[in-house]
Amino acid sequence: MRTQQFTTIAILAVAFGAALPSWASVDxxxxxxxxxxxxxxxxxxxxxxxxxxxxxSIRQYDGKGISxxxxxxxxxTVRSRKQGRSATTFTVDxxxxxxxxxxxxxxxxxxxxxxxxALTFTQxxxxxxxxxxxxxxxxxxxxxxKAAR
Numbered sequence: 001m002r003t004q005q006f007t008t009i010a011i012l013a014v015a016f017g018a019a020l021p022s023w024a025s026v027d028x029x030x031x032x033x034x035x036x037x038x039x040x041x042x043x044x045x046x047x048x049x050x051x052x053x054x055x056x057s058i059r060q061y062d063g064k065g066i067s068x069x070x071x072x073x074x075x076x077t078v079r080s081r082k083q084g085r086s087a088t089t090f091t092v093d094x095x096x097x098x099x100x101x102x103x104x105x106x107x108x109x110x111x112x113x114x115x116x117x118a119l120t121f122t123q124x125x126x127x128x129x130x131x132x133x134x135x136x137x138x139x140x141x142x143x144x145x146k147a148a149r
Contacts, residue, residue, distance in 0.1 A: 029137060029148070032118035034063025035076050036090065039118045042140055042148045043132035046120075050135035059123070059132050060147060066113070066123065071096035076113075087116045 030040045038061045044050055045057035055069035065074030074096040082089045090113045098104045112124040119134035137148045 030063075034061070035065070035078065035092075036061065036113055036115050036121065037088075037118060038115060038121060039134050041137065042135045042144055043121070044135055046131045046133050050139035051141060053135075058144070065094050065096065067096065070100050071098060072101060073097045079110075087114050089114045 032039045034040065040061055040063050042050075043059045043061060043066075044053040048054065048057040058069055060067045062074075065076040067074045074094055076090070076092040076094045078090055078092050080091045091110070092113060093108050093110055095106050095108045098107050109125060114122040114124070116122070120131065122129060122131045135148075137145055140148055
């Protein structure tokens with residue numbers, strides 16, 4: 001009888017998320033939106049861990065454009081949009097400040113962004129094609145958490 005009560009309590013605890021830390025189960029980040037309808041925040045190359053991705057593997061989406069560790073204030077101007085069965089393909093001219101922070105000249109780059117869903121996209125620049133996935137804030141290293149909020 002006692003074993004059955006313990007099993008029932010354990011099942012209920014797992015079912016209601018009692019085993020999860022409270023910060024892991026609450027998402028307070030902005031909802032998907034902006035030019036690509038992606039969730040604003042940090043994305044990493046699909047093969048990189050969120051906790052320790054190299055700078056070259058990180059992209060930040062703010063609703064206006066997709067920045068790298070070496071660019072900021074990016075703004076995508078949509079040239080065409082094609083809705084497929086499972087993804088939307090955007091051809092854009094993206095204008096960015098050519099520095100990680102501070103003043104620098106802007107540059108414009110033609111690229112394609114294929115949005116599979118609000119948490120996954122593929123960026124094609126020239127002959128380079130990379131797929132990125134969203135990283136929840138709690139999975140990011142401390143120095144990136146502030147940038148993602």
